[in-house]
Amino acid sequence: MHIVVCIKQVPDSAHIRVHPVTNTIMRQGVPAIINPYDLFAIEAALRLKDRLGGHVTVMSMGPTQAEPALRKAISLGCDDAILVTDRVFAGADTLATSYVLASAIRTLGQERPVDLVFTGKQTIDGDTAQVGPGIARRLDMQLLTYVSRIVEVDPAKRSIVVERRAEGGVQVLQTALPALVTMLEGSNEVRFASTPDMFRAVRATVRHWDRNDAGIEDIKQVGLKGSPTIVSRVFGPTPRAEKARQVPFDPADPDSTAASLLEQLLADVPKVRKELEQRRSPS
Amino acid sequence: MTATPPAKPIKKRKIKLDEHLLAYRGVWVFIENERGHVHPVSWELMGQGRQLAEQLQVELCAVVMGAPGAELDALCESAFHYGADRCYRVASPVLRLYRNEPFTQALTGLVNAHKPEILLLGATALGRDLAGSVATTLKTGLTADCTELAIDPEDRCLLSTRPTFGGSLLCTIVTLNYRPQMATVRHRVMPMPEPQPERRGLIVDFDPGLVEDNVVTRLLEFLPDSQDNTPHLPYAEIVVSGGKGLGKAENFRLVWALADVLGAEVGATRAAIHAGWISADRQVGQTGKTVRPALYIAAGISGAIQHRVGMEASDCIIAINSDPNAPIFDFAHYGIVGDCVQVLPALTRAFARHLGKPVKEIA
Numbered sequence: 061m062h063i064v065v066c067i068k069q070v071p072d073s074a075h076i077r078v079h080p081v082t083n084t085i086m087r088q089g090v091p092a093i094i095n096p097y098d099l100f101a102i103e104a105a106l107r108l109k110d111r112l113g114g115h116v117t118v119m120s121m122g123p124t125q126a127e128p129a130l131r132k133a134i135s136l137g138c139d140d141a142i143l144v145t146d147r148v149f150a151g152a153d154t155l156a157t158s159y160v161l162a163s164a165i166r167t168l169g170q171e172r173p174v175d176l177v178f179t180g181k182q183t184i185d186g187d188t189a190q191v192g193p194g195i196a197r198r199l200d201m202q203l204l205t206y207v208s209r210i211v212e213v214d215p216a217k218r219s220i221v222v223e224r225r226a227e228g229g230v231q232v233l234q235t236a237l238p239a240l241v242t243m244l245e246g247s248n249e250v251r252f253a254s255t256p257d258m259f260r261a262v263r264a265t266v267r268h269w270d271r272n273d274a275g276i277e278d279i280k281q282v283g284l285k286g287s288p289t290i291v292s293r294v295f296g297p298t299p300r301a302e303k304a305r306q307v308p309f310d311p312a313d314p315d316s317t318a319a320s321l322l323e324q325l326l327a328d329v330p331k332v333r334k335e336l337e338q339r340r341s342p343s
Numbered sequence: 344m345t346a347t348p349p350a351k352p353i354k355k356r357k358i359k360l361d362e363h364l365l366a367y368r369g370v371w372v373f374i375e376n377e378r379g380h381v382h383p384v385s386w387e388l389m390g391q392g393r394q395l396a397e398q399l400q401v402e403l404c405a406v407v408m409g410a411p412g413a414e415l416d417a418l419c420e421s422a423f424h425y426g427a428d429r430c431y432r433v434a435s436p437v438l439r440l441y442r443n444e445p446f447t448q449a450l451t452g453l454v455n456a457h458k459p460e461i462l463l464l465g466a467t468a469l470g471r472d473l474a475g476s477v478a479t480t481l482k483t484g485l486t487a488d489c490t491e492l493a494i495d496p497e498d499r500c501l502l503s504t505r506p507t508f509g510g511s512l513l514c515t516i517v518t519l520n521y522r523p524q525m526a527t528v529r530h531r532v533m534p535m536p537e538p539q540p541e542r543r544g545l546i547v548d549f550d551p552g553l554v555e556d557n558v559v560t561r562l563l564e565f566l567p568d569s570q571d572n573t574p575h576l577p578y579a580e581i582v583v584s585g586g587k588g589l590g591k592a593e594n595f596r597l598v599w600a601l602a603d604v605l606g607a608e609v610g611a612t613r614a615a616i617h618a619g620w621i622s623a624d625r626q627v628g629q630t631g632k633t634v635r636p637a638l639y640i641a642a643g644i645s646g647a648i649q650h651r652v653g654m655e656a657s658d659c660i661i662a663i664n665s666d667p668n669a670p671i672f673d674f675a676h677y678g679i680v681g682d683c684v685q686v687l688p689a690l691t692r693a694f695a696r697h698l699g700k701p702v703k704e705i706a
């Protein structure tokens with residue numbers, strides 16, 4: 061089995077602040093992490109390897125600063141890492157990103173045929189859940205999104221059975237390899253790095269692939285140029301015409317605040333009055 | 344947000360379409376139906392699609408896909424009631440249950456044959472799965488999980504707005520010289536239109552040319568969720584939500600107690616869920632559920648954009664927050680500046696008295 065896991069390095073959203081005046085995101089000093097959803101993808105791949113043997117390659121498209129994310133993945137047990145990095149990739153939307161990753165996976169497949177590709181459900185910065193489906197379409201792989209459990213992989217029969225989260229229930233799907241799986245969060249418990257793997261990760265080589273190494277054929281399909289969508293503006297939410305009507309609060313007498321609020325609701329908001337009327341105990 | 348600076352255009356790019364893209368006309372909505380049940384987000388999108396189509400002076404078309412039969416035909420009728428001028432009926436036994444591959448082929452084929460300028464889908468598990476692979480096959484732009492759609496009157500472009508990462512910003516995304524312009528939209532963000540039972544329209548059949556033997560993926564089984572455990576947040580008329588400001592897990596009891604008296608559903612912020620205070624299926628917001636209740640009570644919630652987009656359509660929002668400058672006071676209707684650990688029990692007592700319910704003592 062050769063499994064490729066696509067991961068992205070993202071700024072830790074818990075540390076991001078928005079500049080109150082200019083409305084821009086302040087990235088300085090924000091730690092970079094592996095997209096949290098992608099950890100479930102790594103874990104799913106490693107569990108399959110534990111069970112069936114094989115080789116796990118972790119891959120990311122991004123600037124050279126993304127290398128630590130790949131090293132971290134190696135410390136968790138991945139065998140091999142490739143950073144697909146080239147100035148021309150900058151400014152990519154999901155269509156252009158999936159083009160680059162699909163090309164790189166295809167090229168990697170010439171070294172060692174790829175049976176499965178794992179991605180996270182979505183990223184916390186792009187937050188689109190589109191890159192996985194995009195890669196699958198471009199490689200003409202079977203697509204399995206929102207997978208909550210890998211039931212069975214049979215390398216001899218080249219088949220995979222998964223549980224997929226759908227509206228109102230779970231689909232049990234069977235398909236043929238090669239397939240692309242996007243893993244749902246909480247689908248497994250992500251392991252800690254072992255000491256030998258931590259040492260291995262420090263010394264491991266992370267291969268850097270530029271557009272030629274990645275086998276990019278059409279330069280017009282990458283980066284900003286290859287992106288059909290652009291952000292046309294970024295703005296803060298519009299405040300309502302009036303601010304919230306404040307109900308004065310005295311810590312010594314919370315009950316009068318509550319009473320005053322209830323009185324105002326009943327007087328001013330007919331919809332709420334109606335809801336409350338329906339809930340009155342018949343007494 | 345006192346003195347929010349005026350919205351700043353980052354780039355104002357003129358979008359000029361190639362000759363062959365000018366042929367793309369009309370607004371399409373994909374009608375998501377599974378097991379004889381239409382996902383309500385599809386009808387919400389029809390309501391929004393109607394407005395977009397009128398602004399563009401083009402037809403609103405519904406796309407209905409499934410196994411041939413009376414059920415599918417009835418779906419076309421419903422689509423007319425919800426505002427469609429035209430309904431593309433894609434009937435094939437292969438489309439009886441959702442699988443990515445045949446649905447992608449059918450929808451891509453239909454788009455290439457009839458060329459819409461806008462294609463909208465619900466941001467559901469099915470819609471996002473399908474939209475992602477259709478957009479890639481068509482090599483066009485797709486904006487995920489939008490909360491607002493509008494038309495730029497100058498160049499007829501779709502303006503898709505969605506929250507962006509970082510906490511308190513929105514961004515508007517446009518598709519350049521590519522068609523159709525695709526977007527997925529969340530359930531409950533847009534109001535449900537009133538059906539008009541007298542409305543009729545034109546049915547246009549499309550043969551996707553699918554053969555079951557060519558489809559690789561098989562659906563072995565469907566395991567329905569048990570109905571009683573899942574919260575009915577999207578349709579609750581009263582929601583009481585708690586955030587990080589509750590301080591500790593035990594304090595979430597105060598939220599449950601108020602909800603109990605009000606017959607309300609309980610919601611939470613992602614921060615409260617990450618703290619492990621409550622289960623993830625109660626998350627309200629961009630990556631959780633969208634609610635539109637008559638009354639939303641937010642306790643210890645700052646009002647970050649990702650939470651706000653999931654609840655701001657509520658008729659009446661009451662915010663309890665100890666920080667008078669918390670962003671939530673910018674869009675709540677009533678505000679109480681105070682400690683929610685004190686305010687919640689007081690509200691519980693007041694509502695219980697009003698509703699004639701016994702007041703359980705909560706320490």
Ligand SMILES: Cc1cc2nc3c(=O)[nH]c(=O)nc-3n(C[C@H](O)[C@H](O)[C@H](O)COP(=O)(O)OP(=O)(O)OC[C@H]3O[C@@H](n4cnc5c(N)ncnc54)[C@H](O)[C@@H]3O)c2cc1C
Nearest residue numbers: 586587588612613614628629630631643645650665666683
């Ligand atoms: C991609 C992405 C998606 C996200 N999706 C969601 C989503 O779907 N839903 C969601 O909710 N969030 C989401 N978030 C997170 C969001 O940005 C905020 O971090 C989150 O909503 C904050 O939750 P909070 O208001 O509970 O916590 P905080 O921001 O920590 O706010 C706590 C508030 O409580 C107040 N407080 C403190 N003590 C008290 C007290 N004793 N009494 C009263 N008030 C008190 C404080 O003044 C503060 O305003 C997402 C973030 C990202 C990056």
Ligand SMILES: Nc1ncnc2c1ncn2[C@@H]1O[C@H](COP(=O)(O)O)[C@@H](O)[C@H]1O
Nearest residue numbers: 066121179180182183186188189190191
């Ligand atoms: N630049 C990237 N490099 C590698 N993998 C990526 C990249 N962007 C997205 N992915 C993968 O695609 C998934 C979905 O991303 P997104 O469509 O941005 O929400 C992520 O969870 C990653 O597994």
